[in-house]
Amino acid sequence: MANKILFILFIGLVLISFTWNRNHLVQKWPSPIHPKTAFASESSLELGRALFYDPILSADSSISCASCHLSYTAFAHVDHPTSHGIGDKIGKRNAPSLVNLAWRQQFHWDGGVLSLTGQAVNPLTHPDEMGNSLEVILKKLQENDRYRKAFKLIYQEEGIQTWMLLDALQQFTISLVSKNSFYDKVMQNQVNFSTQQANGMTLFEQHCNRCHTAPLFFSNRFESNGIQIDSTDMGRFEITGLNADIGKFRVPTLRNISHSFPYMHDGRMKTLKEVLAHYGKQLHLSDIQQKDLIAFLKTLTDTNFLMNPQFQYHTLNQ
């Protein structure tokens, strides 16, 4: 009996290592860094989602979180290189996609924000984004019947407070998980790569994976990918003041990358072709190799995520 169990275990291990070798990039999905909060529930998620889509949060009720983070583009902002906020003000950075945030150690291109919950204070109060104050926002929400009821139901306290607003928003942003792309299906042996995509994956492993590490396709490190530094944005240096950090930015995710253009912290590149031309020059990649890499990057598109009705516009019921 014991021998039989050992034999079955052995065969199991052989099978696992076989699949591992065949799909080099297969890696166990790591545990999230940010756990769900105590208030996580269906209704808090719905509240967070309604807030995310509600311009009531901005000073003149013109801008919502979704104005800069659109569901169809993986919650990035595609019609301006850098963010476009209240009163047509243009910020200095490209709005990143909001994907798999529970696995991020720090937020923003320079890692200047350590908590996803606290992050929302920045856009809510930034003069170039939503330009509001927390006092005014809480007052407006308190005067709104639907929000007053929803907050009370979830947080069981009279009166809406800042931490509740931030918690609710975070319930929604942390729920934006993308792990069902064509690539993921290949890794689960449901479909196969074309030759071009497979070649692209091999090149990706050689040249890209050490920074954009599978299966998240980002890493919680700050790196320079060789693009020209612009003196108006020194990246990680702005947080640490260390010379070694000049021009370093956090490694962005490549999931849904074909939808979250433009690229880089300042949106300087409009197409993946431009991005690959940049890396191609550095790494001596031929035109064909660049095309293969783009074919592989396109397999990271998760249509279920981009079209998920649960991530789209929502208001609270009466």
Ligand code: HEC
């Ligand atoms: C005017 C455009 C704009 C609006 C409105 C906006 N954001 Fe953003 N968002 C950005 C930009 C730009 C960044 C990157 C900032 C940086 O790196 O300095 C960002 C970063 C983030 C991040 C960090 C993502 C990461 O991976 O580091 C989160 C989370 C986020 N925004 C959520 C929100 C929420 C929630 C709201 C509404 C309360 C919101 N944003 C409103 C432009 C916007």
Ligand code: HEC
């Ligand atoms: C040394 C680490 C490193 C390596 C290796 C690397 N990248 Fe990057 N990549 C970065 C960083 C950092 C950024 C963000 C740079 C910025 O915004 O200034 C980035 C940005 C990108 C972007 C734009 C993402 C966005 O949302 O704007 C794409 C696409 C990309 N890399 C693809 C690749 C490909 C393909 C390879 C391999 C050929 C590769 N990278 C190799 C670090 C790296």
